[in-house]
Amino acid sequence: MYTDRFGTLVQKLRLLPSVGSKSAQRMALHLLMRQRTGALELAQALQEAIEHIHECSICHSLTEHEICDICQDTERDDGLLCVVESPADVFAIEQSGSFKGKYHVLHGHLSPLDGIGPEEVGIPYLVQRLSQGQIREVILATNATVEGQATAHYLVESCKHLPIKITRIAQGVPQGGELEYVDSHTLHQALTHRLPLNQSS
Amino acid sequence: MYTDRFGTLVQKLRLLPSVGSKSAQRMALHLLMRQRTGALELAQALQEAIEHIHECSICHSLTEHEICDICQDTERDDGLLCVVESPADVFAIEQSGSFKGKYHVLHGHLSPLDGIGPEEVGIPYLVQRLSQGQIREVILATNATVEGQATAHYLVESCKHLPIKITRIAQGVPQGGELEYVDSHTLHQALTHRLPLNQSS
Numbered sequence: 001m002y003t004d005r006f007g008t009l010v011q012k013l014r015l016l017p018s019v020g021s022k023s024a025q026r027m028a029l030h031l032l033m034r035q036r037t038g039a040l041e042l043a044q045a046l047q048e049a050i051e052h053i054h055e056c057s058i059c060h061s062l063t064e065h066e067i068c069d070i071c072q073d074t075e076r077d078d079g080l081l082c083v084v085e086s087p088a089d090v091f092a093i094e095q096s097g098s099f100k101g102k103y104h105v106l107h108g109h110l111s112p113l114d115g116i117g118p119e120e121v122g123i124p125y126l127v128q129r130l131s132q133g134q135i136r137e138v139i140l141a142t143n144a145t146v147e148g149q150a151t152a153h154y155l156v157e158s159c160k161h162l163p164i165k166i167t168r169i170a171q172g173v174p175q176g177g178e179l180e181y182v183d184s185h186t187l188h189q190a191l192t193h194r195l196p197l198n199q200s201s
Numbered sequence: 202m203y204t205d206r207f208g209t210l211v212q213k214l215r216l217l218p219s220v221g222s223k224s225a226q227r228m229a230l231h232l233l234m235r236q237r238t239g240a241l242e243l244a245q246a247l248q249e250a251i252e253h254i255h256e257c258s259i260c261h262s263l264t265e266h267e268i269c270d271i272c273q274d275t276e277r278d279d280g281l282l283c284v285v286e287s288p289a290d291v292f293a294i295e296q297s298g299s300f301k302g303k304y305h306v307l308h309g310h311l312s313p314l315d316g317i318g319p320e321e322v323g324i325p326y327l328v329q330r331l332s333q334g335q336i337r338e339v340i341l342a343t344n345a346t347v348e349g350q351a352t353a354h355y356l357v358e359s360c361k362h363l364p365i366k367i368t369r370i371a372q373g374v375p376q377g378g379e380l381e382y383v384d385s386h387t388l389h390q391a392l393t394h395r396l397p398l399n400q401s402s
């Protein structure tokens with residue numbers, strides 16, 4: 001009943017998160033009936049984004065350059081490193097305006113049952129970065145989920161040998177909540193009232 | 202904080218129906234982090250769809266050809282015409298499997314306050330199609346909304362001079378409901394129990 005290309009478009013729109021077949025069909029029709037120019041602009045934007053946006057070679061957030069704007073910013077505190085699970089969390093914390101250090105973006109969180117261990121998450125690279133001596137405090141801002149907590153605990157163990165203060169954002173982040181959906185005020189509270197987790201703090 | 206191209210992608214994703222800025226950001230990150238190949242396939246599918254899919258020159262539904270498969274289908278009843286507001290409604294009725302006639306797709310419904318009158322909706326072209334004498338019954342399957350009802354009533358008036366039976370899908374379509382979201386069984390009921398609206402019925 002669909003034309004071939006319509007079916008393909010619906011199928012590809014389903015690659016978007018939380019888009020089922022009804023939504024995808026609705027999106028395809030909307031674009032074809034009312035947003036034909038916009039659809040071409042979206043196609044162009046997708047191609048440009050995939051071609052030019054990649055991971056920052058230092059913090060692993062997303063950038064169009066070799067090194068992202070935040071890593072390059074000499075006015076930010078190089079001694080303070082905020083560890084998050086995803087670039088979305090960097091965006092959320094930046095929007096809260098409560099942090100002026102640098103970031104380190106993990107590839108998600110530990111999930112042993114899915115075969116996602118320290119190597120896949122990028123923990124060895126983070127420990128190596130911390131070993132270089134420039135960083136005096138690490139703020140663990142992984143999600144307040146079971147996996148995010150486990151990842152934070154694992155990081156505390158991995159950094160035991162380093163003379164670095166380790167803190168965990170705490171106050172205000174609701175249990176089970178995912179960082180990118182927390183409002184700016186709550187994030188501000190969480191960063192301001194961060195709690196020490198190890199002894200050199 | 203966004204890179205330029207990330208911001209552009211988020212903005213273009215917002216052209217999709219029911220996608221706000223948070224959803225668009227989530228979609229952009231999902232594509233960049235986990236669906237880079239899929240994103241390029243989506244871009245390609247969008248371009249191909251816009252290039253090749255257009256209105257059928259007879260029924261105004263969507264097709265990749267000059268005339269759509271349904272209009273070309275000689276096994277369907279040429280004397281029975283189902284009038285709908287959008288190609289999505291054609292899809293919904295086809296999925297219900299309860300109709301073997303032909304279709305006519307209006308450009309939405311009458312909406313005088315938005316400057317959308319009979320000409321914009323394509324009613325003169327429909328009346329012209331009906332005047333050719335091949336059609337013996339018109340099933341008005343515009344939405345069961347206030348605008349869809351008004352459009353159906355306007356069509357009854359516009360066809361008064363023609364020796365054509367006019368019916369309206371009725372039973373089962375919930376008041377205020379939009380046709381493309383109605384389940385197949387309800388659509389089947391609505392088509393089976395259609396009610397005559399004018400005197401030549």
Ligand SMILES: [Zn+2]
Nearest residue numbers: 056059068071
């Ligand atoms: Zn960076």
Ligand SMILES: [Zn+2]
Nearest residue numbers: 257260269272
């Ligand atoms: Zn057609």
